[in-house]
Amino acid sequence: MPDCEAGEAGVDRVERVRLTQAAERLLGTLIEQHGPVMFHQSGGCCDGSAPMCYPRSGFSLEAPEGVRFLLRSRLMTDEEAARIAAEPPPPHGGG
Numbered sequence: 001m002p003d004c005e006a007g008e009a010g011v012d013r014v015e016r017v018r019l020t021q022a023a024e025r026l027l028g029t030l031i032e033q034h035g036p037v038m039f040h041q042s043g044g045c046c047d048g049s050a051p052m053c054y055p056r057s058g059f060s061l062e063a064p065e066g067v068r069f070l071l072r073s074r075l076m077t078d079e080e081a082a083r084i085a086a087e088p089p090p091p092h093g094g095g
Contacts, residue, residue, distance in 0.1 A: 014076070014080045014083050014084050034055045037054060037061065041071065050070060051069045
C-alpha cells in the first residue's frame with residue numbers, strides 16, 4: 001500500500017515528500033532561524049535541478065550552512081496518481 005500522510009479534514013493524502021533525519025534537523029534549524037520557508041524545484045539540469053530552500057520571497061538559506069538539499073524521486077504508481085487527482089489541492093505557504 002502506498003505511504004500516506006494525514007491530510008486536512010481527515011483526508012489520507014499520498015505521501016509526496018519524505019525527509020531524512022539529517023534533512024529534518026537542518027530544516028528545523030532553518031525554520032527556527034528564518035521563520036516559514038518554501039522549497040523551489042526548478043525544471044533545469046545539473047545544479048539548477050537541486051531543490052532550494054528559501055525564506056518566503058527570499059534567497060536560499062542552506063548555502064551558508066555549507067550544505068545543500070538533494071532530491072531523489074520516483075514515479076508515482078497509477079493508483080497514487082489517481083488518488084492525487086481526486087485530492088483537494090495540497091497546502092501551500094501562500095498568504
